[in-house]
Amino acid sequence: GEDVEQSLFLSVREGDSSVINCTYTDSSSTYLYWYKQEPGAGLQLLTYIFSNMDMKQDQRLTVLLNKKDKHLSLRIADTQTGDSAIYFCAEIGRSSYKLIFGSGTRLLVRP
C-alpha cells in the first residue's frame, strides 16, 4: 500500500544544518514533496522533486532522493529560528488527486 514515514522531532542549533528524512513505499510515485506548516496555519508547499532526479537545490534547501531505497531527505542550510515548524513529506498516490502525507517532523531551532 501507500505509506510515508518520518521521524517526529528534530532539534538543531541556529546556524547549523537540519536534515529531515522520509521513507515512502510507492515506487510508482512520480513526484515527492515537502510541505511546511507553521503554528496555527495550513501547509505551504516548500519544494518538490521529480522521481527521475537525484537532487534538487533551491537556495537554502537541498532535496535528495534515493529511489532504490525509497528515501527522501530535506536539508536546510544555516537553519534560522523562523524555520521552526512541522515539515511534511508527501507523495502522489496512485490517483493523481491523492497526496499521501507523512506524519510530519517537528523542527525546533534553538538560539
Add this chain to the structure above:
Amino acid sequence: NAGVTQTPKFQVLKTGQSMTLQCAQDMNHNSMYWYRQDPGMGLRLIYYSASEGTTDKGEVPNGYNVSRLNKREFSLRLESAAPSQTSVYFCASSEAGAGMDSPLHFGNGTRLTVT
C-alpha cells in the same frame, strides 16, 4: 486575494450534534480537498472533488459527507458527531489534481472538539 478560506476557525460539539464546515477558494481552482490532521498521523484525506460536480472518497470518509456547491465552495458535513472526529480539519484546493504544476493550497484549518 484570500486564497482558501475556512469557517469556522474553532467549534465545540456535543456527541450526536451535526454541523457543516465551510470552505471557499478564490483562485478558480478545479480540485478541492478535505483533510483531517491528528497528532502523529499526518494529514489523511477524507473526500475530494476533482472538478465541479464530482466528489470521491479519500482514506477516511466514514462519518462525513461533502457537497461541491459550485466551483468555489466545498463543504464538509458531520451528520452525527463522535469524539473520534475531534481533529483539525483542512480544506485545500489545486488547479487540477495534485501534480507538480498543481500544488495544493491550504486553508488555515478548523479546530473541532467533540465532547
